[in-house]
Amino acid sequence: MFTTFKTQAEIDRLLEEQAKNHLHNWEKPPQPGYAEERLKKILALAKTVPHKTILDVGCGYGFYAKELSKLGHVTGIDVSKSIIDQARKNTPEATFYNYSLLKFPKKSSFDLIIAAEVLYFIKDKDKALKILQSLGNYLITSNFLFGFGALNLNGFAIEYKLRRKFKSLKRLFPIEVRTASVITLWEL
Numbered sequence: 733m734f735t736t737f738k739t740q741a742e743i744d745r746l747l748e749e750q751a752k753n754h755l756h757n758w759e760k761p762p763q764p765g766y767a768e769e770r771l772k773k774i775l776a777l778a779k780t781v782p783h784k785t786i787l788d789v790g791c792g793y794g795f796y797a798k799e800l801s802k803l804g805h806v807t808g809i810d811v812s813k814s815i816i817d818q819a820r821k822n823t824p825e826a827t828f829y830n831y832s833l834l835k836f837p838k839k840s841s842f843d844l845i846i847a848a849e850v851l852y853f854i855k856d857k858d859k860a861l862k863i864l865q866s867l868g869n870y871l872i873t874s875n876f877l878f879g880f881g882a883l884n885l886n887g888f889a890i891e892y893k894l895r896r897k898f899k900s901l902k903r904l905f906p907i908e909v910r911t912a913s914v915i916t917l918w919e920l
Contacts, residue, residue: 740834740855771796774846774872777917778803781870782843788826789833789864790850794819797826800846809836833860842868845920849874864920871918 774796778786784804788797791808792815800806806826810816816830829836833847833854845868854860864871 740832767795770848770874771799774848774874775799775803777872778844778846781917785840785842785844787842787845787867789845789847790853791815791819791826791828794823794826794828796846796848797828798823801825804843807842809833833863836863836867838863838866841866843870844868845871847871847873868920871920873916873918 778800786800786804786806788800788806788808791797791810794808797806797808797819801823808819808826808828809831810819811830811832813830816828819826819828834856845864851860851873
């Protein structure tokens with residue numbers, strides 16, 4: 733059963749509550765095996781495009797940022813202050829901010845943006861995509877751009893609509909990870 737949230741603030745509060753409940757487990761990815769496999773695919777795609785500066789949207793505890801830091805300077809953002817505090821301890825070589833994508837100040841641009849299973853938590857999809865396009869050149873997503881999974885028809889419909897609206901958005905190539913998840917590189 734899915735809960736429908738009226739505001740982005742409601743979603744952000746739920747994410748913070750979940751983060752506080754899982755702080756004891758910060759050093760392990762939430763889905764062992766799956767998360768490591770997804771990270772390998774993300775790193776492989778990241779190496780195919782310029783990646784001196786990387787924005788990790790919804791960075792969580794810094795699990796991906798730690799490995800991405802070997803490729804370039806990583807800036808991580810997350811709506812959860814608890815998670816950001818832990819990410820700073822876990823991955824001191826990266827820079828972390830307690831921001832949502834929708835409130836992230838446009839101070840710099842990034843060669844590459846990573847959004848691994850996070851964009852579907854954003855209600856205003858058009859605004860999110862405009863912000864992503866203003867922040868960087870390439871985007872790596874897991875699953876559909878704004879859907880829960882490759883088998884989620886609503887996610888597919890949202891992505892199709894957005895790709896028609898934002899003509900400059902180009903899917904460069906997907907890499908399959910297990911049956912219901914796709915890692916995709918986008919040119920913004």
